[in-house]
Amino acid sequence: MSSGTLYDKVWELHRVAELPGGSTQLFVGLHLIHEVTSPQAFTALKEKGLKVRCPERTIATVDHIVPTASQDRPFSDPLAEEMLCTLEKNCATYGITLYGIGSGKQGIVHVIAPELGLTQPGMTVACGDSHTSTHGAFGAIAFGIGTSQVRDVLASQSLAMKKLKVRRIWVGGELKPGVYAKDLILHIIQKLGVKGGVGYAYEFAGPTIEALSMEERMTLCNMAIEGGARCGYVNPDSKTFDYLKGLPNSPKDKAWERGVAWWETLCSNKTAIFDDEVNFDANEIAPTVTWGITPGQGVGINDNLPTLESLDSRERDIAKEAYRYMELQPGMPIEGLEVNVCFIGSCTNGRLSDLQAAAKIAKGKHVAKGIKAFVVPGSEQVAKAAKQEGLDILFQKAGFEWREPGCSMCLAMNPDRLEGNQISASSSNRNFKGRQGSSSGRTLLMSPAMVAAAAIEGKVTDVRKMLAQQSKDSKK
Amino acid sequence: MRKETIPFPKGEIKAVFGHCLVLRGDDIDTDRIIPARFLKCVSFDKLGSNVFADDRKEMRGKHPFDHDLNRQASILVVNENFGCGSSREHAPQALMRWGIRALIGESFAEIFYGNCLALGIPCATASKEKISKLQTHITENPRNTFELNLMSQELFNKNHKCSIEIQAGTLEMLTTGRWDATSQLIARNDCLKEIASKLPYLNNFKGHQ
Numbered sequence: 091m092s093s094g095t096l097y098d099k100v101w102e103l104h105r106v107a108e109l110p111g112g113s114t115q116l117f118v119g120l121h122l123i124h125e126v127t128s129p130q131a132f133t134a135l136k137e138k139g140l141k142v143r144c145p146e147r148t149i150a151t152v153d154h155i156v157p158t159a160s161q162d163r164p165f166s167d168p169l170a171e172e173m174l175c176t177l178e179k180n181c182a183t184y185g186i187t188l189y190g191i192g193s194g195k196q197g198i199v200h201v202i203a204p205e206l207g208l209t210q211p212g213m214t215v216a217c218g219d220s221h222t223s224t225h226g227a228f229g230a231i232a233f234g235i236g237t238s239q240v241r242d243v244l245a246s247q248s249l250a251m252k253k254l255k256v257r258r259i260w261v262g263g264e265l266k267p268g269v270y271a272k273d274l275i276l277h278i279i280q281k282l283g284v285k286g287g288v289g290y291a292y293e294f295a296g297p298t299i300e301a302l303s304m305e306e307r308m309t310l311c312n313m314a315i316e317g318g319a320r321c322g323y324v325n326p327d328s329k330t331f332d333y334l335k336g337l338p339n340s341p342k343d344k345a346w347e348r349g350v351a352w353w354e355t356l357c358s359n360k361t362a363i364f365d366d367e368v369n370f371d372a373n374e375i376a377p378t379v380t381w382g383i384t385p386g387q388g389v390g391i392n393d394n395l396p397t398l399e400s401l402d403s404r405e406r407d408i409a410k411e412a413y414r415y416m417e418l419q420p421g422m423p424i425e426g427l428e429v430n431v432c433f434i435g436s437c438t439n440g441r442l443s444d445l446q447a448a449a450k451i452a453k454g455k456h457v458a459k460g461i462k463a464f465v466v467p468g469s470e471q472v473a474k475a476a477k478q479e480g481l482d483i484l485f486q487k488a489g490f491e492w493r494e495p496g497c498s499m500c501l502a503m504n505p506d507r508l509e510g511n512q513i514s515a516s517s518s519n520r521n522f523k524g525r526q527g528s529s530s531g532r533t534l535l536m537s538p539a540m541v542a543a544a545a546i547e548g549k550v551t552d553v554r555k556m557l558a559q560q561s562k563d564s565k566k
Numbered sequence: 567m568r569k570e571t572i573p574f575p576k577g578e579i580k581a582v583f584g585h586c587l588v589l590r591g592d593d594i595d596t597d598r599i600i601p602a603r604f605l606k607c608v609s610f611d612k613l614g615s616n617v618f619a620d621d622r623k624e625m626r627g628k629h630p631f632d633h634d635l636n637r638q639a640s641i642l643v644v645n646e647n648f649g650c651g652s653s654r655e656h657a658p659q660a661l662m663r664w665g666i667r668a669l670i671g672e673s674f675a676e677i678f679y680g681n682c683l684a685l686g687i688p689c690a691t692a693s694k695e696k697i698s699k700l701q702t703h704i705t706e707n708p709r710n711t712f713e714l715n716l717m718s719q720e721l722f723n724k725n726h727k728c729s730i731e732i733q734a735g736t737l738e739m740l741t742t743g744r745w746d747a748t749s750q751l752i753a754r755n756d757c758l759k760e761i762a763s764k765l766p767y768l769n770n771f772k773g774h775q
């Protein structure tokens with residue numbers, strides 16, 4: 091059993107009681123809600139005659155269903171409009187802060203909570219969305235929950251949970267130019283498998299992780315869930331504190347100093363015991379692209395797709411199914427595969443640094459003929475900052491559409507979707523069958539820079555070649 | 567649709583009676599159980615009729631959920647890693663609203679399992695061989711009804727008996743009626759207050775230098 095890890099410390103601090111059935115009642119420090127998984131929870135609350143216990147620790151936004159082309163109300167989709175109206179009504183009834191469209195603070199729930207300083211080290215964070223693991227980047231213990239649990243947290247500011255084991259994923263070496271946090275996590279999931287993390291919290295540690303920016307750490311933790319781990323986290327350090335300093339919900343003045351002093355005590359001890367440890371070498375990682383129907387089916391850009399014989403027998407059936415669905419052949423190279431749609435955005439890669447990395451590739455170039463490419467900032471704040479740098483103009487000049495913030499084509503709950511068997515190069519996090527809105531649509535997951543490169547070339551391309559060319563040109 | 571509806575789970579759950587329905591296949595994910603477009607709703611009420619919507623459409627009336635004999639089924643017999651994929655509670659809700667009150671399978675995805683428990687729906691497990699035998703038996707005798715007894719950990723009728731397993735914690739919660747987490751969680755008001763009063767970030771980090 092693990093001991094002395096950040097996970098153990100935060101768990102202890104929030105442990106309310108032991109419940110029959112072996113679960114623990116855990117206090118929830120921050121509860122984030124959105125329009126998709128909260129309405130039924132509010133209904134259940136009403137039916138039971140209960141109140142929201144801590145409205146001040148509950149924060150709402152709208153992200154999944156918002157259209158990104160025009161956000162004028164009422165939305166043209168009456169179901170989407172009804173969902174937002176319901177959220178607005180519930181938040182008003184129970185006194186919950188809602189960052190709605192045009193508030194300047196709306197956006198994908200996992201983008202806005204960090205940028206508003208709501209997510210802080212040592213907190214427990216829960217949200218009715220599996221990518222809540224994102225918030226672990228701050229040294230918070232953050233996990234996705236189902237709708238009954240949303241109801242429980244609304245009613246009691248706590249939930250019933252079983253303690254996870256802790257696996258330390260130690261990464262040494264350097265991510266080379268053109269290789270990003272997205273490639274790192276796709277690589278990790280490919281190696282450990284999509285079920286490898288079931289029952290675990292992932293602690294990401296080591297020099298490579300320490301060198302990552304906060305936004306990169308968010309990308310990493312965001313996809314811990316795709317590797318089966320309910321939560322992933324990074325120990326807080328000076329980068330965490332620098333990021334948080336001065337944000338609207340960060341502590342101020344003397345409280346800030348006390349806060350930092352406490353946060354520093356939370357890190358896993360040098361003598362901490364982990365249930366499992368795995369090491370990776372960042373030097374070996376190439377830009378990584380998925381070819382199949384699970385985020386674990388990825389390959390380095392210079393590799394060929396695996397032959398069935400080369401795969402573990404347990405992975406063969408799903409690989410066969412993936413090849414059939416994706417209309418791809420074992421052994422073929424991934425580089426050069428033609429794409430139709432290029433999507434930059436989502437809670438994995440819709441932050442400013444993601445747009446900057448993609449813009450660097452798109453600058454002065456143009457999207458290939460016949461390709462639909464679009465950029466969806468993760469939040470209104472990201473959009474504003476990007477516009478201040480002129481990224482909206484840069485992308486539009488290069489033939490990308492510039493959209494309003496939302497989940498967009500990460501999933502099929504708004505007008506952005508694939509049609510027929512189109513292939514997308516996507517900076518999002520899930521490549522499940524039908525995920526992007528067409529029951530035969532195909533998704534290739536990759537970093538935002540790789541998506542930009544694919545848009546320019548019209549096919550899957552090694553972004554490192556483009557970067558190398560750029561640096562040659564600049565030396566001329 | 568079903569002719570009559572049985573009430574949703576309530577209180578102590580010690581047994582589930584009814585017809586069994588066989589759905590074969592490993593890794594059946596929540597997107598298949600209820601496709602994402604049906605998540606666009608503010609209540610779970612209409613989910614029942616859309617369970618497995620895409621699979622059923624594809625199979626044009628040949629899907630197990632469309633067989634006449636299965637319409638009264640309340641026990642679903644599946645294979646490995648059932649309910650994987652997204653955390654959507656819409657999946658067990660859709661099954662429950664269709665009429666399913668218990669599942670038996672080789673294994674279940676973690677979040678799906680927890681979501682079912684929160685609704686009072688037991689997910690019991692049995693070995694591959696037992697499941698396979700059971701599925702064959704049910705397919706050959708579709709009119710037979712069964713009792714799933716949680717206390718004796720058995721699924722049986724006059725002609726067939728199959729031992730099943732339910733995790734000890736889950737079993738205790740279901741059979742004592744304490745699977746409804748909400749009432750238990752709100753019961754500990756004082757403990758909740760005490761924890762909150764000690765959390766540094768809720769108390770201006772007092773006492774930390």
Ligand code: SF4
Nearest residue numbers: 221436437497500501
């Ligand atoms: S961007 Fe995608 S993964 Fe993230 S919250 Fe929205 S739908 Fe979920």
